[in-house]
Amino acid sequence: MNRLRGWIFYAVLLLIGGGCRTHTKTEAGVETIDCGKTEKGELFQFRLSNGKGTTVSVTNWGAALMDVSVPDKRGNLASVVLGFDSAHQYRQSHPKFGSVVGRYANRIAGASLELDGVTYALDRNQRNNCIHGGTEGFHRQLFQVDTAYVSADTAVVRMSYLSRHLEGGFPGNLQLEVAYKLNSRNEVILEYTATTDRPTVINLTNHSYFNLSGGERDVLAHRYRIVADSVTPVDSAGIPTGERMAVEGTEYDFRQADSLGARMDNGASYDINYVLDKDPGTLSLVAVVEDPASGRILKAYTTEPGMQFYVPKTDMGKYGGRNGKPYGRYYGFCLEMQHYPDAPHHPAFPSTVLRPGEVYRQVTVYRFETEGEGGSQERDND
Numbered sequence: 001m002n003r004l005r006g007w008i009f010y011a012v013l014l015l016i017g018g019g020c021r022t023h024t025k026t027e028a029g030v031e032t033i034d035c036g037k038t039e040k041g042e043l044f045q046f047r048l049s050n051g052k053g054t055t056v057s058v059t060n061w062g063a064a065l066m067d068v069s070v071p072d073k074r075g076n077l078a079s080v081v082l083g084f085d086s087a088h089q090y091r092q093s094h095p096k097f098g099s100v101v102g103r104y105a106n107r108i109a110g111a112s113l114e115l116d117g118v119t120y121a122l123d124r125n126q127r128n129n130c131i132h133g134g135t136e137g138f139h140r141q142l143f144q145v146d147t148a149y150v151s152a153d154t155a156v157v158r159m160s161y162l163s164r165h166l167e168g169g170f171p172g173n174l175q176l177e178v179a180y181k182l183n184s185r186n187e188v189i190l191e192y193t194a195t196t197d198r199p200t201v202i203n204l205t206n207h208s209y210f211n212l213s214g215g216e217r218d219v220l221a222h223r224y225r226i227v228a229d230s231v232t233p234v235d236s237a238g239i240p241t242g243e244r245m246a247v248e249g250t251e252y253d254f255r256q257a258d259s260l261g262a263r264m265d266n267g268a269s270y271d272i273n274y275v276l277d278k279d280p281g282t283l284s285l286v287a288v289v290e291d292p293a294s295g296r297i298l299k300a301y302t303t304e305p306g307m308q309f310y311v312p313k314t315d316m317g318k319y320g321g322r323n324g325k326p327y328g329r330y331y332g333f334c335l336e337m338q339h340y341p342d343a344p345h346h347p348a349f350p351s352t353v354l355r356p357g358e359v360y361r362q363v364t365v366y367r368f369e370t371e372g373e374g375g376s377q378e379r380d381n382d
Helices: 087-091 261-265
Strands: 021-025 030-038 041-049 055-059 065-071 077-079 112-115 118-121 144-151 154-163 174-182 187-196 223-226 228-232 271-276 284-290 296-302 306-310 334-338 360-370
Touching (some): 030 154, 271 284
Antiparallel strands (some): 021 030, 228 271
């Protein structure tokens, strides 16, 4: 921890990684937890609170979002993201619970890309393709903690990671910074910035699995609305064909809120990129999900042009769960804000090329409300 700034006190590090000790809790809503050493460095967990009962936990292993606990319509708090109780558990094999994914989220066909006439061989980790940056992508890296602080009504933790030239096969030394913020409006804000010293490609996302029931039920009865008229259809390996397909008349049409149960019963499957109906680069509402039983509502905003909607069919029980309670089948959904998969091979897709002197920027907001709160589906983009 070379640059932990502000008024978070320096911690006495544990010599082994067996447990976590709380060292500092600020009155303003940031708690720093020292979880000891790993083979890659010092492991931390941060708990952000907004004074209204909502709390967020993140760890610097994979810059993962560990927990988001929000109230239901009766005021009962529960975690609405799948994950683990301990930061150390994120070092084990898991389906990227809450992790920041990169250098390139989603798939690149043939695990190869050509940039400025140079061909780069990438890590092949899904059939013949590269997915989510490769086996040792950002989800497997220890981020440096830069600072944790409170500004006005917002608790913040900032982390950074230097992805070296040819890590995973990708060109360029990429300097990445990630910020997690929690404000009094129950908004979890993710901000990403990155620069490079030579031309490269970049496509970042957060891989949280949401369950608005607090893990009490599967997500089939949730109601989903997605602000998109089309998707990028894929082949059997999940690689885009390069086309855009209208959602009208298909199982991908969520322009009006609907649940998943009947669709899944009829054979529908969801692991698809939506072409979001928004102006390029603007922070816009792109999805609304509601759990009628708990009354919890998630409104998702992003500056990105696409969103991967993913509902795993597999039983998540083998990964455990919170408080020793295992997850089940259809137990989470992902809203992965991103550029389109395999964009380097499709010139008509929005470009993912980043060059020296340019700055990659992304903002994604997950806003939590409860039934009956009222209010607009818009937000102040401050």
